[in-house]
Amino acid sequence: MSNDKRHTTRKREATIKDVALEAGVSPMTVSRVVNMKGNVKQATAERIQRAIAKVDYRPNIGARRLSGGRTYQILMIFNNPNVTWTAKLLIGMMHACRNIGYHLLIEGVGDYEGDTIGLPIDYEEIAKLLDPSRIDGVILPPPICFDRRLLEIVREKAVPCVRIAGTPTQDIQLRVSIDNFAAAYELANYFISEGHKNLAIIKGPGDYVASALRFEGFSASIRDHGLKISPSNIQTGNFDVQSGNECARELLRLKDRPTAIFASNDEMAAGVLSAAQESRIRVPEELSVAGFDDAPIARSVWPKLTTIRQPLRAMGEKSVELLESYIRQINDESNETVQSNVLLDYELKVRQSSGTCPTAKH
Amino acid sequence: MSNDKRHTTRKREATIKDVALEAGVSPMTVSRVVNMKGNVKQATAERIQRAIAKVDYRPNIGARRLSGGRTYQILMIFNNPNVTWTAKLLIGMMHACRNIGYHLLIEGVGDYEGDTIGLPIDYEEIAKLLDPSRIDGVILPPPICFDRRLLEIVREKAVPCVRIAGTPTQDIQLRVSIDNFAAAYELANYFISEGHKNLAIIKGPGDYVASALRFEGFSASIRDHGLKISPSNIQTGNFDVQSGNECARELLRLKDRPTAIFASNDEMAAGVLSAAQESRIRVPEELSVAGFDDAPIARSVWPKLTTIRQPLRAMGEKSVELLESYIRQINDESNETVQSNVLLDYELKVRQSSGTCPTAKH
DNA sequence: ACTCAAAATGATAACGATAACACGGCACCA
DNA sequence: TGGTGCCGTGTTATCGTTATCATTTTGAGT
Structure with missing residues (x-):
């Protein structure tokens, strides 16, 4: 009545023993080939490779870990x-x-x-x-x-x-990143090359280091071009459309209204666009807007967003x-x-x- | 020089033996408690539970699988x-x-x-x-x-x-889903209750069963209300903004232009909005649009999309x-x-x- | 108290892979 | 010629858990 379930659970996988048998070597040698530990004769290794392919062997990760190896x-x-x-x-x-x-x-x-x-x-x-x-x-x-x-x-x-x-x-x-500073620097360069002098930025939340770097890069370019960014042209959002909209309202209400706004991500830039629309300010004729990330929203809004693409x-x-x-x-x-x-x-x-x-x- | 790496790789985890020792039982009994197999005295089980907490034991999934259990x-x-x-x-x-x-x-x-x-x-x-x-x-x-x-x-x-x-x-x-048919049916009901009689739909790609069901539900409601949907009011997109835009252009060019368009997802519905904007057709005054999914895009476009929220x-x-x-x-x-x-x-x-x-x- | 089944627990042997060590053979040098 | 060392390979033991079966304990019925 009660059957041995242990060894009948689904189809049996090929083990290292099967490979060893097929290739006529010991399991240990197979292991060495699989893990590329070297010290195996070229001819033997090739024979083992063929055996592995033949029996469709894949190492059991559980067993691997158990015996002190990696978990993969x-x-x-x-x-x-x-x-x-x-x-x-x-x-x-x-x-x-x-x-x-x-x-x-x-x-x-x-x-x-x-x-x-x-x-x-x-x-x-x-x-x-x-x-x-x-x-x-x-x-x-x-x-x-x-x-x-x-x-x-x-x-x-x-x-x-x-x-x-x-x-x-x-x-x-260990760390993987883009150069946020350089990217924002380049973006400001672009704005300035288009004749903009009154630039504004919407920063991200304070604890995002990447966002802080974008701010630094943007500011640095402005400084390096002999321009200035006034404190009232610096807003802080929290990376969503709503906060971008609110920050933009502040900026667009300024007496000396900025002609270019850099939002630290595309969501906030989309918020800037909607704020401009509400105020009947035409983009890009009267106001240039740029975001960061090249998120899907950058291409689904109208007009499509100038942005920095992150890979x-x-x-x-x-x-x-x-x-x-x-x-x-x-x-x-x-x-x-x-x-x-x-x-x-x-x-x-x-x-x-x-x-x-x-x-x-x- | 060469040290035994096997047992010094990072900090040692508590094993089932540690628990057994702590609780004064055999590992097997601990295993039974961990896996809730029953046949363990209440008092013993509680003692073991305490021991597990004390030594911070977590089962080793590799070993588990190896011995024939689940992988979790x-x-x-x-x-x-x-x-x-x-x-x-x-x-x-x-x-x-x-x-x-x-x-x-x-x-x-x-x-x-x-x-x-x-x-x-x-x-x-x-x-x-x-x-x-x-x-x-x-x-x-x-x-x-x-x-x-x-x-x-x-x-x-x-x-x-x-x-x-x-x-x-x-x-x-085994299957988890929403009732796509009923949802689209309800959406059509809503359109019709708002007085719309000339409805159009943008279907999804043919191999999406869910999308086919949405089409069925939408059509069924129209039929059940004694209305009809003409073949020219049925377009097929492929779930992106671009295709939604193209399908909408076709629909808006019709002599007897539909007053309500249901796109089978929000991306396509966003495409419909942009097509309307291009043709200077006001939404929702002249045209009602609805999508499906309640994707982020549904709230980031203007006007915000009527849609079916999927949980x-x-x-x-x-x-x-x-x-x-x-x-x-x-x-x-x-x-x-x-x-x-x-x-x-x-x-x-x-x-x-x-x-x-x-x-x-x- | 005495049986006997049922419940609770323990002992043992796997599971599949690899670390550590052992060993035979061959090359190279003194 | 006899070490010396490395290369290629095999042997053994082990990782932590659980299936299986053996054993002990419990408890209910006489």
Whole structure:
């Protein structure tokens, strides 16, 4: 009546023994080939490769971990309320994972209000997720990569960690980002080259380092061109359409109204557009607007937004690759030095929301 | 010089033996408590629970799988180019996984063009992902849940599977969805109640079953009210803004121009709005527009879109819960019958893009 | 008190992979 | 010619958990 379920659960997978039998060697030698440990004769290795293909062998990750090896799993912690942004990173990560034989685990942290994930973070919960029996490393996208307490936990647990965006810290070296400063600098250059002199900026929330850098870069360009940005031309939003709208209202109400507004992300830039529409200010004829990210909204609003394109997918890919090479390094499997700080290329996308300054002399 | 790395890799985790020692029982009894197998005295169980808490024990999933148990990991296959939509499902899944002690693996399939994942699908690759040594089950969101060949693979491998949206099939029973037919029916009712008689619809791509159901529901309501929908009022887009715009141009060019357009998703509805704007047709005064999904774009366009809200997060949660109870059932751990077809509530959101028919008599 | 089934618990042997070590053979040098 | 060392390969033990079966304890019925 009662049947042995243990060995009949679904179809049996090929094990390393099957390969060994097929190739006429010991399992250990097969293991060496699979893990590219070297010290295997070329001819033997090729025979084993053929055997692996023949029996369709794939290593059992559970067994691997159990015997002290890697898990071949990495964790991404998901807590950005801007799901599009995060999802694009994810796509890059999935792609890279596939290429290097890793698997991607994701966990959301925060209070899951509505459809999005917000703060606060349950640190106890996170600490459990960073269990070495489950993962080889972790990737932290913003905003969670700025969280000092979380970084502390990661350091304590000594989990290999790559942060996306963020700034380098002493504890955690690995990082993938774009040069936010340079990007915003270039954007301001563009505005100024179009004759704009009265520029305004809508900053992001204070704890976003990337956003602070955008502000710095934007300001630096203005200074370097011998111009000034008045304090009243600096607003702070929180990355959503609504706050962009409100900040823009403030700016457009100014006596000396700015002719160009840079919002630190596309959502806020969309808010600027709607504020302009409400005030019957034509874009780009009377007001130039630019965002940041090249999010879908940048192309779905009218006029389409001038923006800085972030290579999100590439950032996701790179973060996985970086993490993997670091993991290899600390396992003494490679002698290559791991680059700790990868900067990827951004791109200025000029679209219909910006143009020549109306008061510029030709 | 060379040190034993095996047992010094990061901090040692508590094992079941530690718990057993602490509680003064055998590991087997602890295992029974952890897995709620019963046949343990109340007092013993409580003592063990305390010991588990004290040593901060968490089962090693690798070892579990190795010894024939579950992996406590489920896989979601990610291939929807609409990342927002998919990401919201993900959030629900992550939440549910956390609650029931599962972990979520994700894998992208398709050619990863640009920032999004498109078809075609590499079936060999997928077949490998459905490896029982890695996962207990799989969740398929649209559009991949409509793929007949994939479903065939899932059936062959006998992997527990939940499909989101899609229609029930013989092979794979588990399914989470909203009632697309009823939702579109209700939307048409609303249009008609506002006096509209000349309705138009922009369908989704042919292979989306959900989209076909929306068309059916919309048509049914029209018929049931003694009205008709002319073939020229039926267009087919492919779920993006551009195609919505093109379809709308066709519709707005008609001699007997429709007064209300239902686009099968919000992106296409946004395209309808821009087409109306180009033709200087005022929305909602001269034309009512509605979308489907309540995507972010629905609230970022102007006027904001009337739409059907899909409870994506709840759908994600439910899909995980459903999968887990099914897995329990086939493991003979529970006698409860698993509901195979879960329908969740949608919601009609009336916003500024729709209103009373201009030609309606009061 | 005495049986005997049922409940509670323990002992043992896997699961699949790999670390650590052992070993045979061959090359190279003194 | 006899070490010396490295290369290629095999042997053994082990990781943490659970299935299976063996054993002990409990408790209900006589």
